[in-house]
Amino acid sequence: MxxxxxxxxxxxxxxxxxxxxxxxxxxxxLLQGDYVGLLPGPGTEAGESREYRPGDDVRRMDWPVTARTTQPHVRRTVADxxxxxxxxxxxxxxxxxxxxxxxxxxxxxxxxxxxxxxxxxxxxxxxxxxxxxxxxxxxxxxxxxxxxxxxxxxxxxxxxxxxxxxxxxxxxxxxxxxxxxxxxxxxxxxxxxxxxxxxxxxxxxxxxxxxxxxxVDPREMELPDVGVLTLVDPESGALHEVQTADPKLRRRYAEAAAAQRTAIAxxxxxxxxxxxxxxxxxxxxxxxxxxxxxxxxxxxxxxxx
CATH class of the missing domain: 3.40.50.410 (von Willebrand factor, type A domain)
Structure with a gap:
């Protein structure tokens, strides 16, 4: 070495x-309780049924109980x-x-x-x-x-x-x-x-x-007004000179960045x-x-x- x-x-x-x-x-x-992990996952072991609530995973519908009660039910599972x-x-x-x-x-x-x-x-x-x-x-x-x-x-x-x-x-x-x-x-x-x-x-x-x-880095969301700025694409090595004193350019950059983050979300x-x-x-x-x-x-x- x-x-x-x-x-x-x-x-x-x-x-x-x-x-x-x-x-x-x-x-x-923070995660003390009956499940120790990042998320209290749904697990694979069958548990009790309860009435369906908006947002529940329809893949866990308990159809026999739903048919018997005429009310939508989902099967709860015990966390692995x-x-x-x-x-x-x-x-x-x-x-x-x-x-x-x-x-x-x-x-x-x-x-x-x-x-x-x-x-x-x-x-x-x-x-x-x-x-x-x-x-x-x-x-x-x-x-x-x-x-x-x-x-x-x-x-x-x-x-x-x-x-x-x-x-x-x-x-x-x-x-x-x-x-x-x-x-x-x-x-x-x-x-x-x-x-x-x-x-x-x-x-x-x-x-x-x-x-x-x-x-995310803040400069990826908006450009500061620092005059001519030389930017380098870290993956391709391409160079670009940008005149950051132009308010229209900064506004377009911020709008494009916001649109990009919205598309990602x-x-x-x-x-x-x-x-x-x-x-x-x-x-x-x-x-x-x-x-x-x-x-x-x-x-x-x-x-x-």
Missing amino acids: SPLDAQTTARADAVLSRLQLLVSRKLDG RELETWLAVDLSASLEFGTAKYLKREVAIAAAAALTYLTVRGGNRIGAVVGTGSSTVRMPARPGRKEAQGLLRAIARTQVQPGRGDLGALIDRLNRPPRRRGVAVVISDFLAVTDQWARPMRKLAVRHDVVAIEI QALRGAGAAHLRLRTDSDWLLDMVRFVAAQRHARTRGTTR
Whole structure:
């Protein structure tokens, strides 16, 4: 190992240690109860029936009880005690960007660390596929804190490869081979054309509870007035000079960015994924706490996300 690689490894380990302490302080106890995992999933063991409520999954309709009572009923299920979670972590070149507190890559790794901490307890298994531009790395799902820490170290040490990433292909890796129902988490900035990844997301949601974590930097939403600005496409290397003093240009940029984020949100909602947006200029951990709490509240009321 070269001195540069050793320094990078030591820095990654130090960051992960701080993240584990931070997550444990703020999130420990949040998911205490009869199910220990990121989301209180529906499970596979049959439970009691109850009356249908708007938003319930029609796939869990209890037709015999519905016919007997003439009122729509759904079959509740007992949550599985062991959960298998898979992360699809996009670490392509577009994530090597940030103009606020963090790089988008740092937020993505932090989100993966928090999710790993939340799901690894209770014998749960967690694995990952990591996209780095022109290549994809698969890390098998294993139980245990030691294995989870090794998984996070491997993700944090992953080096970006040149080339444009294929988010759709990365997500599709979670569909092969077919696995029992679990949780699938996709962490990306979702800047690829929605047609590229929307169909794999829908396919993934047929079998799994899907969580989509979108990483956003404020400069992707609006341009500051700083005169002539030279921009570089991190995936292609193309250079563009932009005159940011032009208010019309800044307005068009903001409108186009807002339209893009709306299209991303609609595609994720259409795929049936729970959508969390994390910004590089905000408290990402607080946003995750609110998201997980909201998911639990929705599920315990018997509604879907």
